[in-house]
Amino acid sequence: MSRKRIPVVVLTGFLGSGKTTLLNHLLRRRAGNRIAVVVNDFGAIEIDAMTVAGQVGSTVSLGNGCLCCAVDASELDGYLERLTRPSARIDIIVIEASGLAEPQEIVRMILHGDNPHTVYGGLIQVVDAAEFDATRARHPETDRHLALADLVVLNKTDRVGEPGRRRVLATVEELSPGTPVVCASFGRIDPELLFDAAVRPDEEENARQLSFEDLYAELYDDGHGAGDHEGHAGHAEHEGHEGHAGHEGHLHAAYDTVSFTARAPMSPRRLMAFLDSRPPGLYRIKGRVDFGAADPDNRYVLHAVGRSLRFHPEPWPRGEERLTQLVLIGSGLDGSPRPGDALLKELDACRDTEPAPADPDGRSMWGVLRYVPDDRAEDRPHGHPGGLSDGHPGDLSDGRPGGLSGTGTGADPAGA
Numbered sequence: 037m038s039r040k041r042i043p044v045v046v047l048t049g050f051l052g053s054g055k056t057t058l059l060n061h062l063l064r065r066r067a068g069n070r071i072a073v074v075v076n077d078f079g080a081i082e083i084d085a086m087t088v089a090g091q092v093g094s095t096v097s098l099g100n101g102c103l104c105c106a107v108d109a110s111e112l113d114g115y116l117e118r119l120t121r122p123s124a125r126i127d128i129i130v131i132e133a134s135g136l137a138e139p140q141e142i143v144r145m146i147l148h149g150d151n152p153h154t155v156y157g158g159l160i161q162v163v164d165a166a167e168f169d170a171t172r173a174r175h176p177e178t179d180r181h182l183a184l185a186d187l188v189v190l191n192k193t194d195r196v197g198e199p200g201r202r203r204v205l206a207t208v209e210e211l212s213p214g215t216p217v218v219c220a221s222f223g224r225i226d227p228e229l230l231f232d233a234a235v236r237p238d239e240e241e242n243a244r245q246l247s248f249e250d251l252y253a254e255l256y257d258d259g260h261g262a263g264d265h266e267g268h269a270g271h272a273e274h275e276g277h278e279g280h281a282g283h284e285g286h287l288h289a290a291y292d293t294v295s296f297t298a299r300a301p302m303s304p305r306r307l308m309a310f311l312d313s314r315p316p317g318l319y320r321i322k323g324r325v326d327f328g329a330a331d332p333d334n335r336y337v338l339h340a341v342g343r344s345l346r347f348h349p350e351p352w353p354r355g356e357e358r359l360t361q362l363v364l365i366g367s368g369l370d371g372s373p374r375p376g377d378a379l380l381k382e383l384d385a386c387r388d389t390e391p392a393p394a395d396p397d398g399r400s401m402w403g404v405l406r407y408v409p410d411d412r413a414e415d416r417p418h419g420h421p422g423g424l425s426d427g428h429p430g431d432l433s434d435g436r437p438g439g440l441s442g443t444g445t446g447a448d449p450a451g452a
């Protein structure tokens with residue numbers, strides 16, 4: 037059975053937009069998760085490492101369970117390999133791209149890298165609301181970067197009035213149609229947008245707080261039941277309570293969490309049509325899908341973040357109940373009486389409640405298999421028809437997000 041994949045989030049934004057501030061916020065609210073921070077810029081390492089982790093003497097304090105290291109893009113694969121070793125016990129990796137870096141290079145490396153233990157966690161673009169016009173004027177590439185983002189954090193909203201915020205928001209939405217935008221001040225977004233709540237109790241972390249030397253050594257040492265359908269839409273509006281001095285206040289990011297469970301298998305075609313047309317505010321989807329007779333041997337672990345979508349097939353564990361379980365996270369989701377109810381209805385309609393028609397060629401799965409990474413050979417189910425996943429839909433290879441958002445084509449690659 038494959039180990040849990042570690043999300044790799046790329047954090048980008050122009051100089052001074054608030055990346056480090058956001059990172060600090062995530063580290064404070066990491067809920068017991070161990071976050072590895074990779075700084076992709078040797079020039080910035082000293083400043084960033086100090087700000088992020090706090091400097092104690094000549095070593096970097098890792099009280100937050102983070103690891104800071106400098107990395108050049110060409111070295112990234114090696115770092116990811118080391119950081120994903122079980123001994124590092126890392127739950128999430130954040131790569132802070134330097135202000136002027138081309139972020140799509142890093143995204144491509146994560147999507148196409150051959151590390152089977154990572155999963156792409158999204159490209160987050162931090163935007164300085166107060167300097168937006170000036171930044172666009174000085175750096176025309178801002179517009180292109182925005183179009184590539186999976187999530188835009190419109191930061192420093194405390195520095196612009198409501199009309200100013202609305203104006204910038206409208207421009208961002210124009211430049212990056214369909215991309216979820218979270219407004220924030222001092223980077224205070226809800227960490228659940230990026231990673232799950234505690235996976236291990238804090239005590240364990242405290243009991244085994246690692247020194248920088250420990251982590252450095254690790255890096256360099258080579259040596260559930262449900263009814264037929266159960267949906268739950270929850271809405272959370274969290275308030276910041278970091279307890280740190282200074283500018284802490286309210287956390288403005290509101291998000292909705294929707295859980296879906298189905299005992300009847302999902303129709304591959306209908307689920308892909310749903311995913312193709314998922315609403316802009318829906319930022320993350322995670323869970324497992326049972327496609328029933330379309331692939332009785334495997335369950336499909338689904339990770340969607342922003343425009344990117346991946347399925348990782350893995351054999352059903354013996355004795356495991358065949359269920360589809362999904363969690364959807366987003367903001368501004370439709371539905372009544374609760375946000376997200378509309379999504380649950382749509383997912384309900386994706387269930388195969390009738391026996392699926394005979395499909396001897398397995399064509400019904402082709403739309404799904406497009407999203408199984410080519411380079412993860414061990415994921416590939418037996419009998420998988422080759423060559424279907426050229427041009428990953430979540431790819432940035434042509435410099436444009438070729439993902440699901442806005443494409444509206446749920447078509448099978450072979451037109452099936």
Ligand SMILES: Nc1nc2c(ncn2[C@@H]2O[C@H](COP(=O)(O)OP(=O)(O)OP(=O)(O)O)[C@@H](O)[C@H]2O)c(=O)[nH]1
Pocket residue numbers: 049050051052053054055056057058080084134135191192193194195220221222223
């Ligand atoms: N008023 C206000 N100031 C902010 C906010 N977020 C960050 N700042 C300040 O903006 C400055 C730059 O923030 P950083 O987090 O260092 O920005 P950065 O993107 O990491 O900067 P580089 O590492 O230079 O690319 C700092 O002085 C922050 O305190 C915000 O929402 N509102």
